[in-house]
Amino acid sequence: MAEFQWPWQYNFPPFFTIQPNKDTQAKQLEAWCLLVLSYCRHRRQYSLDVTDAQDSPLFHNQKIGRKLPLEAVYTVLEELRKKGNIEWTDPKKRNRCLIMWRTPEEWGKIIYQWVTSNGMNNTVCTTYELVNGDDTSNQEFHGMESWLLTRALETLQLERKAELMGSEGVKFF
Amino acid sequence: MDRFVWTNGLLEPYEDLKAQQHGIKIYDGEDKTPFEYGTLILTSHRLIWRDHKRSDCVLALPLSQIVFLEETESGLGKSAKIVVHLSPAPPNRPPGPVASSQNSYIRLSFKDAGETEFHRRFIEELARRSWEMTQPHPAQQQQAEQAGPTGARRAGIVGIERKLEQKRKETDQTISVAFEDLSNLMEKAKDMVSLSKTIAQKIQDKQGAISEDETVQFKSYLLSLGIPNPVTRETHGSGTNYHMQLAKELAQVLQQPLEECGGMMSLADVYCRVNRARGMELLSPDDLLNACKLLEALKLPMRLREFDSGVVVVQLVSHSEEEVVRETSRLVEESGSLTAEELSRVASFSVMLARERLLTTEKKGLLCRDDTVEGLRFYPNLFSTKPVMEP
Structure with missing residues (x-):
């Protein structure tokens, strides 16, 4: 896995203080959202534990000795939730969230593109081979967690491009 | 019983x-x-x-x-x-x-x-x-x-009156003992002032045999004595007229120092400076504040301004906010980042004013902050000047 490319903000100390100026803050949060998503994407991470994440390099830059405070971590995550990129698994405690660096619709499109380009229309395959099979090892959706895959396939089903067969199989049209 | x-x-x-x-x-x-x-x-x-x-x-x-x-x-x-x-x-x-x-x-x-x-x-x-x-x-x-x-x-009203009288005398005595030293000082100071006035007069009229050097020396002494004829309640009555005259006097006295210290001075500093210059005729904080409130209405070249934090300053009218913001942001950019203390050292404002300047500039979106246990540090606002993702 290649080294993650940190954005310039990561080494800019004010990045780790939520800015009181609203305009500045909006730009800052935008950068944080992008960073969180690209970081998770780089690590193929589909969920996030808030306490662990706060100590991980994502929110803690040891080189410049700055750590995003917990309150601010929540601000960033809530911003992502509003955009539809995360979902709390425990909305009351907010300890853990699911991360979708792409929305289910986007995933659906990507999968369908791959299916079409491989001539697999009108065939049935298992969800396991779709995300874990050798054929897809170079695809972005390789290793995707099943909850997200199901959601992505459901969006395709709505467009009548696929049909789920139980929770294990899927037929593409 | x-x-x-x-x-x-x-x-x-x-x-x-x-x-x-x-x-x-x-x-x-x-x-x-x-x-x-x-x-x-x-x-x-x-x-x-x-x-x-x-x-x-x-x-x-x-x-x-x-x-x-x-x-x-x-x-x-x-x-x-x-x-x-x-x-x-x-x-x-x-x-x-x-x-x-x-x-x-x-x-x-x-x-x-x-x-x-x-x-x-x-x-x-x-x-x-x-x-x-x-x-x-x-x-x-x-x-x-x-x-x-x-x-x-000692029955009756006479008795009561006598008692009151006695009490008043006692109080009087206590007060006058307490202020004896002070009134002595005032007496001396009056002499001093009148003496210096006569000398000043003599210098003006070029009377007496005073050499050029001495003149200069005397003049500097007189300057350090402060305002020659301070506006007082005795000379200008009370109420608005007094405050208006006071405001005019303030404008005269403060012009020079305000220009020297970057166009802005906290009200506390103003109070100290003015009262030091006035010498014996001290101003009350209330009178000063009332006079400062009139500065703008009288179209004098300075005005009173209150920051969001409640800090009150006297500011030159010529000293515009845009300029403050531009100047502060330039200073921060030059040093990379600054705290209020550092800015006050670099630009010789008071720390309080330096802080106000930084906050104002931040509000205008030219600075951003780094708030840590070590203190509040301001950086140029790269969030708005640099693209979110570097190309």
């Missing part, structure tokens, strides 16, 4: 009259006494009974000896009574009407009603315990003792 003492019926200076009721008969316990019809007076310190017919027959009971009160309502052929329970008599009390008594309580019979109100006041006064605050002065106590039932020496 043996707790009562004779008195002249005059109130002590620290004593306050609280309630009064006529038609009172005193019982010693259940027994009748010769004190059958009199006026009962409640003060902050004592209960006083004065006979209606014999005005020299006045009894007093210190409230401190009262343990508690009981009220008995009036009935058929009986008037309402307040039962006053007493603590034992002190061993060496002043002479009273009864040498000793078996009863530890007295009863006050209200022939002419009024017991409810009196009872209420009585309880209030007992709860207040004023006698603990002001213990009667031993000398005064002695006076009261000497004045028996017949010896009302």
